Amino acid sequence: MNTLLDAFSALSDPTRFTIVEQLMDQGELPAGDLARGKGMSGAAISRHLKVLRQAGLVNQRVNGTQRIYSIRPEGLRAIAEWTISKRQFWEASLDRLGDILQEDPTWPT
Amino acid sequence: MNTLLDAFSALSDPTRFTIVEQLMDQGELPAGDLARGKGMSGAAISRHLKVLRQAGLVNQRVNGTQRIYSIRPEGLRAIAEWTISKRQFWEASLDRLGDILQEDPTWPT
DNA sequence: CCGTTGATTAACATGAATGTTAAACAATGA
DNA sequence: TCATTGTTTAACATTCATGTTAATCAACGG
Numbered sequence: 001m002n003t004l005l006d007a008f009s010a011l012s013d014p015t016r017f018t019i020v021e022q023l024m025d026q027g028e029l030p031a032g033d034l035a036r037g038k039g040m041s042g043a044a045i046s047r048h049l050k051v052l053r054q055a056g057l058v059n060q061r062v063n064g065t066q067r068i069y070s071i072r073p074e075g076l077r078a079i080a081e082w083t084i085s086k087r088q089f090w091e092a093s094l095d096r097l098g099d100i101l102q103e104d105p106t107w108p109t
Numbered sequence: 110m111n112t113l114l115d116a117f118s119a120l121s122d123p124t125r126f127t128i129v130e131q132l133m134d135q136g137e138l139p140a141g142d143l144a145r146g147k148g149m150s151g152a153a154i155s156r157h158l159k160v161l162r163q164a165g166l167v168n169q170r171v172n173g174t175q176r177i178y179s180i181r182p183e184g185l186r187a188i189a190e191w192t193i194s195k196r197q198f199w200e201a202s203l204d205r206l207g208d209i210l211q212e213d214p215t216w217p218t
Numbered sequence: 219c220c221g222t223t224g225a226t227t228a229a230c231a232t233g234a235a236t237g238t239t240a241a242a243c244a245a246t247g248a
Numbered sequence: 249t250c251a252t253t254g255t256t257t258a259a260c261a262t263t264c265a266t267g268t269t270a271a272t273c274a275a276c277g278g
Contacts, residue, residue: 009121012114013236024198032254044237046256051235065245065254076192076199083185083192089133090185122266141224153267155226174224174275 003056004078010055015040016048020057020071028061028070112165113187119164124149125157129166129180137170137179 011017019034035045049069052058056075061068083090120126128143144154158178161167165184170177192199
């Protein structure tokens, strides 16, 4: 559960959230690319990446002088499983479960 | 998406997270009961509840002098929908999707 | 009307978070 | 070997978060 709170905390920062989304969209990226992408010092990004790593949300791979980051699926599962375990609460706001299928056609039926 | 970050932020605090879980377990509860349950001043709990309300995660109902709080399903849906939309990433860490069914037999197949 | 109860807001202290620049460090290539 | 590049860590300033107690406010019951 501590893992879960760390994940929530890590994702609650806009910079870190967009890093995660960028890694999801573009696959693995070196720290430098992420820093350039957001108008922010490399030092700041480096520490954000450390927070994400400690929360278990990203992996770091070494390639020469580069540190290449990618999504760590196990980290996201903490959130996914909590969400699933509480499904009855957010489903309660749907008149019909079918509504969500409209939003996400890949949702398992 | 701002709603989503507010929800993550709200849930990243241990006191607020347990308030949410307590409301899920026990249904609606007055602020005073929540304060007594955690050894903390009513003032602190009141502000935590305000954060949860502003994040859209709980509802407030007035009953005489009491403020009775309950889960707000719409708020949880922001997290649920983000999680679902990123499903491919956390499913990637499963050898077989069936694994999760073992953890949660009610998961839709 | 007054005192009590339940709850929130105000004022304050303190520790955590986040950005910057400068320093440190490792890998690479001339 | 030495300069360059990529990244992280250190030191610092500033803002944000969170707890406490005291003050405020509304509802109730005598």
